[in-house]
Amino acid sequence: MKHFMEPKSVAIIGISRRSGPGSYNLMENMLEYGYECEIYPINPNAEDILGVKAYPGVKDVGQEIDLAIISLPRDLVVESVKECIDAGVKAIIVVTQGFADADARGKELQQEMVNAARHNGVRILGPNTLGVVNNFNRFTTSFMPLTREKAPVGLICQSGVFFVGAAVFSGQIGKGIDIGNACDVGFCEALEYMGDDPDTKIIAIHMEGLEQTRRFLSLAARIAKQKPIIVFKTGQSEAGAKAAASHSGSMAGHYQIYKSALKQAGLLFLDKDGQMGDAVRTLLQQPAIKGNRIAVITPTGAGGIMASDALENYGLELASLSEKTISRIANLSPEWMPLGNPLDIWPAIMKHGLKDVCAEAMDVVMDDPNVDGILYLAIAPELPAFAFLDASDDVNKAVPKERRKPLVGWVYGPNVKEINEKFEKEKKVTIFQTIEKAAWSLSLLRDRQRFIERA
């Protein structure tokens, strides 16, 4: 994968002289990104492209080429792949659509290019791909604009939507490999690369279909011991599987069988779009969970009930809080207040103020030996007018620097955005949009821990 992720020289075949908005010019995007390497635009009708000397054909470059990127019309692709092979190119990305994702002719063309490459030890990524992105060295082959965080998140996907839509899927990407139709380079190669990559701490996978299942599962089981791997498998339904066949040419396979095999290999399995970003944030921000016993700290009794429902739904238990915890909060509460878990701190807040009570509750629950993880519900008031209802600073302070327990939260009120940001900045409490998602995130940590313990 090194030739794909950090090539010393790149030929761009089928590159147009058009640039700017709507041109989808991948060379323009590559230059904008700022990666430093030799770039050889290939275009028989141009002297230069974007100020870089152009060549009529890849054979005319006369220099070593690590990576060729082909975005010609599909009928010209196979010929171009063969020319690349003849010119000694080491790796090829085929951006073009219309292969196994299309009709019978497309399937034939795809097979032809694979045959040519395999006989010559050349690797192909794609077709039907945006290629790669590597924010650690500012390299991309994508013709769509992308975000550029140096995040410790390695993404492997079968669609550019995970590159373009990173903000709504994984939240961030440090390195990404879009295997597209996966005619040659597939999940195994990409996973191996991410597994070995020191910049990557978490691996997120979007999977439509899987070939070489046995090899993948054994590789994944090995890597999952070192790094969490999350996988979002689509084509779950009959209708989805049919759509997958005409998207990446993938056989979606039997969903439940995939699900149990992937979970067995230690992968964290996602059911729905929207979960990947929550999983990434949880795994990046929170420590391992030692057990199944959760404390709920809440200024709303109704929220405590929702938390109880959600925790039970994900197989988590409400911790039996220690006597010390109960008595410290009881000291702050009216005598009539029945205390337990969920720990409803509202009556105490009415007596002693929100900030002190929240901080005290966080401190005592963090120390409670009966508690493995904490779900914290918080008010998000308008600031500065209602700052007395905002305990975010106090809670952040009350959480020890070396956090020993996962701490996830949910905020409600008219100012969710700003209070979220205050928590997000400290990364001590990971905040979710719903109580249900916060509970789910704890179950994700629990699943990861169970795998680690039996591995």
Added chain:
Amino acid sequence: MKHFMEPKSVAIIGISRRSGPGSYNLMENMLEYGYECEIYPINPNAEDILGVKAYPGVKDVGQEIDLAIISLPRDLVVESVKECIDAGVKAIIVVTQGFADADARGKELQQEMVNAARHNGVRILGPNTLGVVNNFNRFTTSFMPLTREKAPVGLICQSGVFFVGAAVFSGQIGKGIDIGNACDVGFCEALEYMGDDPDTKIIAIHMEGLEQTRRFLSLAARIAKQKPIIVFKTGQSEAGAKAAASHSGSMAGHYQIYKSALKQAGLLFLDKDGQMGDAVRTLLQQPAIKGNRIAVITPTGAGGIMASDALENYGLELASLSEKTISRIANLSPEWMPLGNPLDIWPAIMKHGLKDVCAEAMDVVMDDPNVDGILYLAIAPELPAFAFLDASDDVNKAVPKERRKPLVGWVYGPNVKEINEKFEKEKKVTIFQTIEKAAWSLSLLRDRQRFIERA
């Protein structure tokens, strides 16, 4: 409920002279809201409260009192209720906590006040409540700051979290009734009010426990024919039911039995926190759905697969698009492109530009007689740099003014917030955070339609 929602005169009992941040002074909040009525603060130790003449006791007011609001310590509440009854007060809100939500003594006290009121035809809302909010006449009894939209959404809840957290629950509230422990005024009275209220078009309910089940179900079945009623039932799990008993003193009951009875009565049943706001937006913005056949318009094949999975998961069908629809999009696509539903328009976009293709696809699918509803996936690019990737204006224009089909969407990219707002402003496409939620919203409309048809 009129005395609660639009009283001509209000006595506030147990009102403190403290005001400003952290005082939780409900009279201060009431004055701030701006409702015009007589206000009589009751405090034996004050000449006036916030500039309004105070009285030592409710009997000293000497004027007709529609509504008394009691926020005394719990041991003083029963006596105060009796004084209100003697003084001819018509309705009472008991804000105080510590009754059926607390210990055995609390249960006794609650029963005592109910007995006193029932013998005298006086109604009590609460205890353990923020009371009411009525944004149409700017009246509230809440001691917590609230948002103030004149929204056609009537909320009935058992916790102030739905008032304070409106932004994360129902999204907006026009009128709200927090029945708290529901010692006297309960779901039936509140529902009857919202059902008759011309300002209220949608009724949203948060339910922990339900008394008078038969009366409620028959009332709900009648009102649901006129207005959608959505209900979020908590205390679903054993742990949640236990927590409910010590929050509002409610018996949560058997969840599955409630669920089927409430659905049978035509209520739209919610399983998770976070769904209420999505349901409200859908019902406010989208027309009825005539059938079960959904078209997916997508610039991403992978997103189309996720949409197919989600639609099937909620029992919706992928429509068989008409020949006219297919041929109009085929004319824009490369010849190799297999077209169907999901309608993948990316190859057409690469040939003809995003704006024209999105608008054309929307137009043709809106007209397709085989389609009952539309799920549209859209790119959210940075503006103005990548405006050529933003079809929101074009799609809004392509949707006929008199929309005949529900149209829901999901956007992905680096600029979700701004593009969402562009759709939200026109209210033609209702946008959701995930594809899964967008599909769910169509199933909600389908459930509503099925009830209307069999009702």
